[in-house]
Every structure is written in C-alpha cells, then in structure tokens.
Amino acid sequence: MSIPSIASARKSWFARLPVVSHLRMSSGLQRGMLIAGLALSALFIFSALFAPLIAPFDFAQSSDMSGDFPRQAAPDDKFIWGTTVTGYDVFSRTMYGARTAIWVIIAAVLMSLFVGVLLGLISGYLGGWFDRIMVVLADAIYAFPSLLLAIVMSIVISQGQSSLWGGIMAAAISITVVFIPQYFRVVRAEVMRLKAEPFVESAQVIGASPWRVMTTHLLRNSTRTLPLIFTLNATEALLTLAGLGFLGFGIEPTAASEWGFDLNRAMSDATSGIWWTGLFPGLAIVLTVMGLTLVGESMNDLNDPRLRRFSRKKAQRITQAGAAR
C-alpha cells in the first residue's frame, strides 16, 4: 500500500489534481468512460458559459427584424432545431437551458454541502439529544420521495411561480432539502468513527475547543468521499429541476429557459408528430446527466483499488516496482 502514496508524493501538483490523477490512473474501458464523461460535462459547461455567443436568438425571442418567427416550424437553415409552439427558437432555448441548469446545480450542491456537512459534524461530534433528533429527522426526510418534497418546498418558497433568480433559488433550495440528509449521514458516520481515534483525543487533551477539533481534525478527515456524492447529487439536482419544470413548477419561460418546462410544452406537440421541440431539450438532459454520472462512476471505481483496472503494461510496471523495493 505504501507504493502509491510515495509515488503520489513525488508527482507535481498538477498530476495530483482529482480528475487529472484519475485520468492517469485509468486505462482501457475505464479511461474511455472517464474521457466520454469529461467530454460531455465540458460540452455542458461550455454551452452554459457561452450560451449568448452560441445561440443565434434570445431564449424568449419570438420575432426579429423580418417579423414574427414561424410557430412549430420544422428545423431549417435559420432555425436549425426548429421553433416551439410560441415561436421560440429551440436551439437557443436549449443552449440557454444549460445556464439555468448549471446555476441550480451549483447553488443546490453548495448549499446542501455546507448545511449537510455542518450538521453532520456537529451532530456526530456532540451526540446527545441533538444527534438523536437530527438522525430521526434525516431518516424521515430520506425516506420521502424526493420529487414530492421538492414540490412541497417549491410551493413554500415561491408559491409555484417565479422570476429567474426566484425560480433558480426555489429549485435549488427544494433540492438542497432533499440532499442534506445524504451529506449529513455520510459525514456523521465518518465523524462517529473518527471521534474515537487517538489524534482527536489528544487534541481534546491539549485543550482544543470543540469547534477547533471539528473544523481542523474531523472535517478534513471526513470529507474524502464527498466528491463522489457531489457528482451524483449534481445529476439528481438536474433531474429534480427538470421534474419540477415538467410539472409546471419551474421558472417562467420568459424569465429563463428550462429544459423540463420545454419538455412539458413539447408533450402536446408529440401527439401530432412534432419531434423537435421535445427531442433536443430531452437529449440535453440525458447527455448532461450521463456525462456527470460517467465522471462520478469512473472516479468512484478508480478510487476503489478492487474495482480499478490496469492495463497489462501498467500492472507489470507496478509489480516490478514493488519487487524492486
């Protein structure tokens, strides 16, 4: 076991970055999956960042100099992915949709990470009645269908209708509430395990305050598994946002573009054979979720030595290095 740690200590900071180190570690099929995931995620982030440059029209634009856009027009030269029933350009809306999605993902993951980790730390370290109440609460919320909880939360936050930021925050907070128990459970379990370790006890003995023990000694050691939950939750956040939007609980179409809402509108188009209004936003969701999932899964497998697969050459190199030592 000492070999990888010594080897990694010698590598430059660049090679030790999470994704880069995973890429170097991987081979064959695993590498293919990781690269495919990274490519899809990059595409997603790219369209989110440069949506205004890529998209020929605004997301809520239904006319230009030459007059109103045609409604439900099939893809052609001007509207490469066609137009919707309200005359919006599907391509532009899909690009801008990445923006909304990325904001919700960032806000949701950051908030649930912050609150969940904090509660998990405090609950696990202090124990007692606070811990018990938190565990019961977290279990109850965890068992609840997440979409229903998100619906209830979005009623609470925005009464169901909203502007751009109101909508993004409503979706993000709804999703946060669903995810807090997951982070809470992971961190609490780790803290409970670490609490009995000698280094925590010695910190207590030399008089470190509970806060210091929590933030310096426990926090760093209990957050190793979080990047994996992070990618999984990013995908769940996106799917929940789309689900909310599909039920009409998302963001107003004129305030921002949202894939789930567009799919809702596309449902009635589908019955008359109009495929382009639904296909493209749907594919955008699928590809983004797939990209993030592939990255998360590959990193998970690569972090677990039992699941890691080496190419034959690399395996040989490692065994030789082990023999030489």
Next chain:
Amino acid sequence: MTITSQTGETHSPAPARKPAKQKGGGFLRYLITRFLLIIPTVFILITVVFFLMRVTGDPITAAMGGRLTPDQLAIRIHEAGYDRPVLIQYIEYLGQVFTGNLGRTMSDNRAVTEVLVTYGAATLELAVNAVLVALLVGIPLGLVAAKFRDRYPDAVLRILAILSYATPVFFAGLLLKLIFGVWLDWLPISGRADWQTELALTGLQNPSGIYWLDALRSGNLNAFGDVAAHAVLPALALGLLTGGVFLRLVRTNAIGTLGREYVEAGRSRGVSEFRLVTKHAYRPALIPIITVMGLQIAMLLGGAVLTETTFEWAGLGFKLAEYLTARDFVAVQGIVVVLAIIVAVTNFIVDVLAALIDPRVRY
C-alpha cells in the same frame, strides 16, 4: 439505531425499551420494534408537510386569491378556521388524520380520502406493471453483465444502465409516444383505456379500479386487450428507469457470488455455465434486491407522478399535478401525506421480509 430507544419512550414503553442490541432477540421483537419505528417517521413527515404548507399562508388565499374580494376571503378563512393559531390547527389536523379525515379539496369539493381511493388503484396498477418490467429487464441483463464482467456485453449494459438513469421518465415517455404511438401507430399514447372500455369497466359491480383485473373478472377480452395496450408504454417508461437500477444491483451481487467457492465447486463437478449463473449465483444475489426494492418504492412513486402526467394516466400522480396547477393545497397535502405513509409502510414490509430471509438482519 439510536432511533429505537427514542420511540420506545414516547409511544409504547413496553416492548421497545429493551435495548435492541440484545443478542438473540426473537423475530417478534424485531417486528414490533421495527413497526414502532414507522410512527415517528410518519409523524415527522405529517408535521413537516403541515408546517411547510402553512408557512406560506392559508389554502383559501392560495386557491381563491384574486378571485374573491379581501372581505369575502376573510369570511371564508374564518369559516374554515384558518385564522386560529397554527398550533391549534395543527393539533386538530393531527386528530383528523388519525381518524382518516384528510379534509375536502378546494377545487372540486371532494373528500381527499375519496380521491385517494378512486385514483389510488390506477397508481398501484402502474407501479406493479413497472416493477414487473423492471424485474424482467433488470435481472437477466444483470446476470449477463456479471457473467461477461469487463468485456463488451458488460460495457454496453453498464452504459445502458447509466442511460436509463439519465433519461427522465417524461423524456422516455415522449420518445415512446413518438415512436410507438405516432410514427408506428401501434399503441395508444394516453389514458388507461378507450372511453367505451372505461365505461364498461366502471359500470361493473364494485370495481377494483385495477382495470386489467376488472376486465378479466367480467370476462371481457376486448376490454382486456385494450387495457393491456394502454398499459404498455407507461409501464415501459417507468419500468426501464427502475430496471437500470436492478441491472446494476444484480450485476454487483452476482459478481460477488460468482466468485464464491461453491460456484467453483459446481463448475468442477461439471455443472454447465448457464446453470451456474441462473441457479448458483442468481439466488443469493436476489436477497439485496428485495431490500433495494423497498428503497426504490420512493423513487417509483416520484417517477409515477411524472409518468402519469406524461401519459394522462388518471392516477394519484396525475391528480396531484392537477391539484398543484389549481393551487389546491389541501388536496396536495393529503396526497403527499398518504404517499409518505405508503413509503414508510412499504419499507417496514421490506425490512420484515429481509429479516425473514436473512436472520442476521435482526439486530
């Protein structure tokens, strides 16, 4: 399991106060302890939902706001008792829930319990169909993936499993509708049955509400065919989503069991590879599936809400979406609470089943 001692004190002191860690605790004790655990879960969920829904204001303003003058609103609110302190309302609501009264809907003035009974059967039917699809797809493919671990069939299946997770049910539904309903014109794309069939089935004496069952009971084969045709696409959309989860689960577990000594022993006795996979490795790999199926029920119900809306399948989820658009929060609250109770009870049943199969679970 810190929860156990907590509940024991508040709800029923006798059986649960005994530390659950006691070794050799019988099955009955496990059953009782586990059953008592449902109470705080359901209680917390009801409380959370009640207060969250009430934070935003009373249901009457939400439903009628804008359509009535402020004076009229105030009168309606006073009549319904929504101007009293929240705590009193809460206690009253708890009492109502325990006597099986979930209030009346605002938009169409029906008892929420009646709505639940009328539309619950449709959701049950959809859920059962979807689980069947999921099992039929997930288990065989999972075994194939395990058998060909890290080779091409496995790679393809893993990507398919991720794809099934990544596709929202409503997008899968849209594609299925487009392909099988519009382009190929093989299957109907919405509803649970044609209106003639629907009329024939609801006219039966005490119908179960589960259409294929009613059709079979009345011996109406045309109706059965119609109902079955309507059920295919929704079951596929929801079932494939869950099937992907089962696939991965079976794969992981079968890989574990395929590496065991008894499988190797079977192989050395000359048992065929097919039999090794389908008999020796398969059975023990099924146990975790039962547990995960319980966890999946929450996802299934969430997915059912979306699937029903996609296919206009008149079940609880479809009604929930309707009430949401109508801002009828009494109905929403009732449906959400009942779904939460269903999830809690299912988890209980699943845990008991798991304990029956594997005695080590009874801690």
